Amino acid sequence: MPQYVERAAAPSIRRTVLSRALAISLACVVSEVVAQDTTQQARSAETTAPPETAGTHTSAAADKDKSTSMETITVTGIRSSIQSSIENKRNDTVISDVLSAKDVGDLPALSIGDAIQTITGVSSHRENNGATELFVRGLGPFLTASSFNGREISNGSGNRSVNFDKFPAEMVNTVRVYKTQRADLIEGGVAGTVELETLKPLDFGKQRLQFQALSIYAGYQNRRNDDSPYYGSGTPGWRGTASYVDQFHLGEAGDLGLALSLQNNGGTNPDDLISSSSTWNACNAAIKSSATSNCTAVTPQQANSGTPYYLVPNSRQYRQLVDKRQMNTFTGALQWRLNDRFEANLDWQVSHPRTDESRADLNFTEARRGLTDLQYDPNGVLLHAAGNSTIQANPTYYTRDERYSGGGLKLRWRPSDSFTIDNDFAYSRDYRQDTTRSTTLLSSAKDINGNPVAGVINGQRVNYTYAYNGADAPTIVVDPRFDLGNADNFAGPINITRTDNPRHNIIRAWRLDTNYTPAGGPFTALKFGVRLSKSIYTQQSEKIPFNYTDAATIRAANLACREDFRQTDFFAGYSGNAITSWATFDPLCIYKALTGVYDTGRVPGGFDPMATTDVRERTNAAYLMGEFSSELFGLPVTGNVGVRLVQTSDRSIGGRTGLNVINNPDGTISLQPSGQVTQQTFNASSTEPLPSLNVAFDLAEDKLFRFGLYRAMSRTDWSNLGAGRVFTVDPTNSFPSLQDALKNVTANGNPAIKPLMSWNADFSFEWYPNPDSMLSAALYYKQFNGGYRSSVSNETYVINGTPVTVPVVVMDTTNKKSDLTGIELSAVHRLSYLPHPFDGLAFKLGYNYALTDFKTEDLRLGELVNPVTGAVTPRIVEPASVFGYSKTVYSASLIYTLKRLEMQAIYNYRSQYYEKFVAGPSQNRYVGNTGVLDFRMTYKVNDALSFSLQGSNLNGYLKRSYMPIPGSFYEDAAFGPRYYLGIKYQFK
Structure with missing residues (x-):
C-alpha cells in the first residue's frame, strides 16, 4: 500500500511573481521557436495518413474492432490529432467519440474529466479541484454509464458514476464516449457511456521509462497567512508520476508485456464559501412572525389559492x-500472449486519496426566526428580511x-480463425471513511468574563438584516x-459532535463474450455474451455528542484555542458580501481541551440502526448482436443490430427501533435509538429487454448519414435504494410539541424505485470537405417512461415510550412519459492554407441544445402522493428537470502549433442544471x-524532454447554486484559478 510522503516547505512564491515568470517564459519560448529555420518544419511535421474513402469505410466495418464511430483525438501533434479525429469519425458506424494518447501521460489535461470535456456534447460538474x-x-x-477497462467501478459516494479523480490523466491511455448503444455494452447509458482504458504493454510495442512532475499553485493560496497549516501562501502542491513499459520474449511460452505506473499527489484546494442549510421551507407571508418565533409554514392549499409565501432555509453559513x-495511486498491467490463439490480460489499480480540512465556520442557526421587513419576488425568492438568530462559531x-482497489483478468481464446471467446473476471472495492469533529460555541448575553455583551437579545440572539438583489x-x-x-462573545454552552x-x-x-x-x-460478425454481477453498498452513521455548560x-x-483569522480578502472580488472575518478557534485544540484527547474515537455499537443503508444488487444480462455490411438503395451500408436482456434484483435491509428524546444544554433536542x-x-x-440498431450510409465520398435506434435503462443510485429512516429535528427550541419538532421523517431511499426506461433515436449527417475539416449535425430524441415525485405515508414510532x-416522505417513480429533443453540432478545422506561421492555427467547436418536459418534484415542497389512497397534495414550488440537464452546452478550442510548441485555449460552457445531492x-x-x-x-525540447504550462479557471468562475428553485440563493463557492508547471522526461 502506498504511504504518504511529507514534503518540506518550498520557497515562497507569490502570484504576481509567478505570473510574470510564466509570461517571460512564454515570450522566450515563442521567440525561440519563431526564430528557428523554417526548413525544419517539414522534418518536424507529423505525418498522418489521409482519411479513407467511403469504400474503405464499408470494408472497415467488417472488422469487429471497428464497429464503433470514434472521434479520436491523438495527442502526439495537433495536426495529427485533427486528421485522426476526422478519419475515425468518418470510418465507423456507431455515434461516439474517442480521446486517445499514443504515450502514457499524454492526454491533453490534468484530469480525465478535464480531458473529456473537449469532446462535443460532454460537460462536467465542477468543484474547486476541477471537473x-x-x-x-x-x-x-x-443517465451516463461509466466503466474502466470495460468494467463497472465501485464508488464511495453511493452513486454509479466514476470518480475520475481516482484515475489521473497520466495513467489512462484511451477514453471512449459512446452516444448511442450497442447490445454488447453494459446497460445504463441513456445519455451515453464513458469508457476508460489503460495501456496494454504488448500492443504499445516499445520500452519506455518516463518521469513526469508538476508543480501546482492554487490561485487563492496567496490569500492565506504564511503560517497557515498545510499549504500556506507560498507552498505549491506537487504531482509526480513514474511509469515503466516493457516487453519480454519468453521463447515457446510466448511474449509478456509489463506496464507499471506510480503517482504521488499532494496539494490544496482553497475556496471561500457562503452557504445555507439543505432544508428549505415555504413561509406564509400573510402571517407576521413575532421576534421569538419561527415563520409559519404555508400549506400547499394556501399557496395554490394565492396566499403569498417566501422561501427560507433553516440556517445560513460562512x-x-x-x-x-x-x-497515492498505482496502476499495473500484464499482457501475456502465448500465440495467436491465446492471450491473457491482467490489470490492477490501487488508489488512496485523503483529505484533511480545518474549517472555521460562522453559522446563523435560526434563519426563520423573527422575520420582518419582508421583500420577495412572485416566485417566493426572498430579497430582504430582518430577523434575529443565535450565532455560532x-x-x-x-x-x-x-481506499480503492480494483482490476480484472481477461482471457481470450481463439479455437479457430472464425471464433473467439473472451472471459473477463472483475473486482472493484471502495471504502470511504468521513470523520467530522465539530465544536459549536454560541453567542451569549454575557462574555467569558461575565460581562454583558452588547447587541444580544433574548438570551443569546443577535439582530441582523438579509438582502439579496x-x-x-x-x-x-x-x-x-x-x-x-x-x-x-462566544461564551454559551458548548456542544461537541464526533460524526462517522x-x-x-x-x-x-x-x-463471457463470443464472436x-x-x-x-450479410453479417460480418455474430456476437453472443452474458454478464453476471453482484454489488454491495453499505452506508452507516454514528453521531456522538458531548455537552459542556x-x-x-x-x-x-x-x-x-483562539487563532487569528487565517486569510485575507475573504470573498474579495465579488459583490454583495459584508462579512469578511469572524472569531476563529483551532478545531483540534478545542476538541482536546474539552475531551482530553484529539480524537475520542468510535463507540462500539454506536451506529444509528435507523439511518443505515444496506443494499445488495444482482444483475444478470445476456445479449445477441450481429454486425453487417451490405448495400441498400444503391448505397453501401454498415452497422449492427441486437438485443440485450437485463434482470436486476435488489435487496435492501433497514432497521427500526424506539427513540429517546435528549434535551441539549442549548435548548435544542436530539434523538437516540x-x-x-x-x-x-x-x-x-x-x-427489461434492450433492443438496438445502428446503421451508417455512405452518401458520397465526403458525406455520411447514420442513425441509431435503441432502448436504454438507467438504474437509480445504490444510496437511493436504502430502507432506513432519517429524522428531521427542528434545529431551534421554538416548537409547541414533539410532533412539530420532528417535522417529518425522510426515507434514506426506496428499495422499490424502478429503473428509468427510455426509447432513443439519433440521426447524424457528416460532411468531410478536406482532410483537415469536418462538419456534423445530429438530431436526437429520447422518450422517458417515468419521472420522479415524492410520496408520503404515515408511520408510527415509539418515542419516549409514547407512540x-x-x-x-419517499422518493418514487411515476408512469408519466416525458420527452427530450436535442441537436448537436460539431466542427473541426485546421487553417493549413494560411501563410507560415499562421498555418498552425486550428479550432474545434461543439454545441448542444436540448429541450425536455421531464419533471422531478421537490422532496418537501413538491407534489406529494399518498400511495395507498392516491390522494395528491399539490406542489408549492415548480419541479426540476432530469438530473444534470442543461439546455445549452458548448465548447470552443483554439489550437496553435509551431514546430515544437503547442498551445490550446479551451472554453467550456453549460447553462443552469439540476444537481442532486449524493x-x-x-x-x-x-x-x-x-x-x-x-x-x-x-514545449518539446527534443523527443525525450518536454515542459508544460497549464492554467485552469483563468476567468475566476464563481460556482453559484440555488434551492429549492432557480434564483433562490443557496451557495456561493469561489476558488479562483490554478496554475501548473510541469516537466516530462522519457528514457527510450
Whole structure:
C-alpha cells in the first residue's frame, strides 16, 4: 500500500511573481521557436495518413474492432490529432467519440474529466479541484454509464458514476464516449457511456521509462497567512508520476508485456464559501412572525389559492478553510500472449486519496426566526428580511480517507480463425471513511468574563438584516454592537459532535463474450455474451455528542484555542458580501481541551440502526448482436443490430427501533435509538429487454448519414435504494410539541424505485470537405417512461415510550412519459492554407441544445402522493428537470502549433442544471450557468524532454447554486484559478 510522503516547505512564491515568470517564459519560448529555420518544419511535421474513402469505410466495418464511430483525438501533434479525429469519425458506424494518447501521460489535461470535456456534447460538474462527474449531451451521471477497462467501478459516494479523480490523466491511455448503444455494452447509458482504458504493454510495442512532475499553485493560496497549516501562501502542491513499459520474449511460452505506473499527489484546494442549510421551507407571508418565533409554514392549499409565501432555509453559513489533499495511486498491467490463439490480460489499480480540512465556520442557526421587513419576488425568492438568530462559531476538523482497489483478468481464446471467446473476471472495492469533529460555541448575553455583551437579545440572539438583489452574494449585516471578531462573545454552552460516516461499495462481475465470423452473407460478425454481477453498498452513521455548560471550562478552552483569522480578502472580488472575518478557534485544540484527547474515537455499537443503508444488487444480462455490411438503395451500408436482456434484483435491509428524546444544554433536542432493533428486508426486481440498431450510409465520398435506434435503462443510485429512516429535528427550541419538532421523517431511499426506461433515436449527417475539416449535425430524441415525485405515508414510532405518528416522505417513480429533443453540432478545422506561421492555427467547436418536459418534484415542497389512497397534495414550488440537464452546452478550442510548441485555449460552457445531492434523497438544488476558461502549452525540447504550462479557471468562475428553485440563493463557492508547471522526461 502506498504511504504518504511529507514534503518540506518550498520557497515562497507569490502570484504576481509567478505570473510574470510564466509570461517571460512564454515570450522566450515563442521567440525561440519563431526564430528557428523554417526548413525544419517539414522534418518536424507529423505525418498522418489521409482519411479513407467511403469504400474503405464499408470494408472497415467488417472488422469487429471497428464497429464503433470514434472521434479520436491523438495527442502526439495537433495536426495529427485533427486528421485522426476526422478519419475515425468518418470510418465507423456507431455515434461516439474517442480521446486517445499514443504515450502514457499524454492526454491533453490534468484530469480525465478535464480531458473529456473537449469532446462535443460532454460537460462536467465542477468543484474547486476541477471537473468531477461527467454529463453527456447535458444529461447527468445518473443517465451516463461509466466503466474502466470495460468494467463497472465501485464508488464511495453511493452513486454509479466514476470518480475520475481516482484515475489521473497520466495513467489512462484511451477514453471512449459512446452516444448511442450497442447490445454488447453494459446497460445504463441513456445519455451515453464513458469508457476508460489503460495501456496494454504488448500492443504499445516499445520500452519506455518516463518521469513526469508538476508543480501546482492554487490561485487563492496567496490569500492565506504564511503560517497557515498545510499549504500556506507560498507552498505549491506537487504531482509526480513514474511509469515503466516493457516487453519480454519468453521463447515457446510466448511474449509478456509489463506496464507499471506510480503517482504521488499532494496539494490544496482553497475556496471561500457562503452557504445555507439543505432544508428549505415555504413561509406564509400573510402571517407576521413575532421576534421569538419561527415563520409559519404555508400549506400547499394556501399557496395554490394565492396566499403569498417566501422561501427560507433553516440556517445560513460562512466558511473559511485550509486543507491538505494527498493521493497515492498505482496502476499495473500484464499482457501475456502465448500465440495467436491465446492471450491473457491482467490489470490492477490501487488508489488512496485523503483529505484533511480545518474549517472555521460562522453559522446563523435560526434563519426563520423573527422575520420582518419582508421583500420577495412572485416566485417566493426572498430579497430582504430582518430577523434575529443565535450565532455560532463552529471550528471543525474533517477528514476523508478513501481506499480503492480494483482490476480484472481477461482471457481470450481463439479455437479457430472464425471464433473467439473472451472471459473477463472483475473486482472493484471502495471504502470511504468521513470523520467530522465539530465544536459549536454560541453567542451569549454575557462574555467569558461575565460581562454583558452588547447587541444580544433574548438570551443569546443577535439582530441582523438579509438582502439579496442580484449581487454575487447575499448581504448579511449584523447589529454593529455585536462584534463577530471578538472571541469573548462566544461564551454559551458548548456542544461537541464526533460524526462517522463509513461507506463501502464492492462489485464482483464475470462476463463471457463470443464472436463468430461467418464465411459469407450479410453479417460480418455474430456476437453472443452474458454478464453476471453482484454489488454491495453499505452506508452507516454514528453521531456522538458531548455537552459542556461549566463556565470555567468554557472560558479555559475559549482562551487556549483562539487563532487569528487565517486569510485575507475573504470573498474579495465579488459583490454583495459584508462579512469578511469572524472569531476563529483551532478545531483540534478545542476538541482536546474539552475531551482530553484529539480524537475520542468510535463507540462500539454506536451506529444509528435507523439511518443505515444496506443494499445488495444482482444483475444478470445476456445479449445477441450481429454486425453487417451490405448495400441498400444503391448505397453501401454498415452497422449492427441486437438485443440485450437485463434482470436486476435488489435487496435492501433497514432497521427500526424506539427513540429517546435528549434535551441539549442549548435548548435544542436530539434523538437516540432505544430498545431492540428490528430488521426489515425489502426485495424488488425487474427484467427489461434492450433492443438496438445502428446503421451508417455512405452518401458520397465526403458525406455520411447514420442513425441509431435503441432502448436504454438507467438504474437509480445504490444510496437511493436504502430502507432506513432519517429524522428531521427542528434545529431551534421554538416548537409547541414533539410532533412539530420532528417535522417529518425522510426515507434514506426506496428499495422499490424502478429503473428509468427510455426509447432513443439519433440521426447524424457528416460532411468531410478536406482532410483537415469536418462538419456534423445530429438530431436526437429520447422518450422517458417515468419521472420522479415524492410520496408520503404515515408511520408510527415509539418515542419516549409514547407512540407518535409522523409523515414519511419517499422518493418514487411515476408512469408519466416525458420527452427530450436535442441537436448537436460539431466542427473541426485546421487553417493549413494560411501563410507560415499562421498555418498552425486550428479550432474545434461543439454545441448542444436540448429541450425536455421531464419533471422531478421537490422532496418537501413538491407534489406529494399518498400511495395507498392516491390522494395528491399539490406542489408549492415548480419541479426540476432530469438530473444534470442543461439546455445549452458548448465548447470552443483554439489550437496553435509551431514546430515544437503547442498551445490550446479551451472554453467550456453549460447553462443552469439540476444537481442532486449524493448519498440520499434531498430537496432540489440548481447550479447556475457555468463558463470556464483553461489554457495549456507544451514545449518539446527534443523527443525525450518536454515542459508544460497549464492554467485552469483563468476567468475566476464563481460556482453559484440555488434551492429549492432557480434564483433562490443557496451557495456561493469561489476558488479562483490554478496554475501548473510541469516537466516530462522519457528514457527510450
